[in-house]
Amino acid sequence: MNWLLDPSVSTFGPDIDRLYYIILVITGIVFVLTEFLLFYFLFKYRKKEGRKAEYIHGSTKAEVIWTAVPFVIVVGIGLISVPVWDRIKQPTQFPDPGYEIMISARQFEWDAVHPGADGELGTEDDFVVLNRVDVPVNEPVLIHLEAEDVIHSFYVPDFRLKQDAVPGMTLQVWFEVTEPGEYTLGCAELCGIGHYRMDGVVVVHTEEDFQAWEAERIARHRGEEAPRVEGYAAAEELEGDDAELD
Ligand SMILES: [Cu+2]
Structure with a gap:
């Protein structure tokens, strides 16, 4: 059993993990300390014959300390999180995209809309793949x-990426993955009775593999025979279903 997070595969993953471990250490220390004090005082002030309880009105000094210390800690965590949050979530700071897709979530599936041969989203030749998101590394x-x-x-836990999809809004999400592979995609919002089966896979291809995959999908979408690509075996592996655009 591994108590630590699995290694991340996105460029911003290490930043998230660093914050996670900083917060884990702080909350861990607070947890151990408060539990220790709780049991220590339970024992120290247990019932004893002849000892009377004493009424105290409170301690301004103690209250200032237990307010100021958490305040400094929480504000500190906030301050070190801001640059990471900006980098991942602030569209004005996004890097120039190398590939763009549209993902539409619905009960209970993910539709990945890819640009067709023209490389433009929102045009006639876009094609859709269900529950599978293919991207280049x-x-x-x-x-x-x-x-x-x-x-x-x-x-996508391996990317350290989570973003709500909200009806009526188009939200921008970015990531850059450094390891080709297949990564679990899940829906992290309880969205109805089929929520548990709203999962998919993000397939991160090498550059050549991605071009071959794209060429094959474009041909298939046009109803043509898929082109043969040397050394590319993905044709049989493809699990995602083609779907028609609404
Ligand atoms: Cu969902």
């Missing part, structure tokens, strides 16, 4: 995230 990927019915949450 080492490229900033920009997602335009939407929800069709209720609030969902796009959650």
Whole structure:
């Protein structure tokens, strides 16, 4: 059993993990200290024959200390979080995207809308893959995230990325992954009776693999025979279903 987080694979993952461990250490120390004091005082002031309880009105000094210390800690955590939050969530600070897709969440699936041959989203030749998000490695990927019915949450634990998808809004999400592979995508917002099965996979391809995958999907979407690509075996592995755009 591993008590630590699995290694992250996104460029901002280490920043999130650093904050996580800082907060874990602070809360861990507070937890051990308060539990120790609780049991110590329980024992020290247990019932004893002949000892009377004493009435005290409070201690200004103690109150100032137990207010000021948590205040400094919480504000400190806030201050070190701001640059990380900005980098991950503030659209004005996003890197230039190397690839853009639109993801639409609905009860209970993820529709990944990819640009077709023209490389532009929102045009006729866009194609849709269900419950599978294909992206290239080492490229900033920009997602335009939407929800069709209720609030969902796009959650990829290995990327340390979580973002609500809100009906009526298009929210921008980005990530850059440094390791090709398949990563679990889940919905992190209780969105209805089928919430538990609203999962998918983010497939991070090497550059060549991604081009081959894209070429194959574009051909398939056009109803053409998929092109043969040397050394690319993904044709049989493809699990995502093609879907029609509404
Ligand atoms: Cu959901």
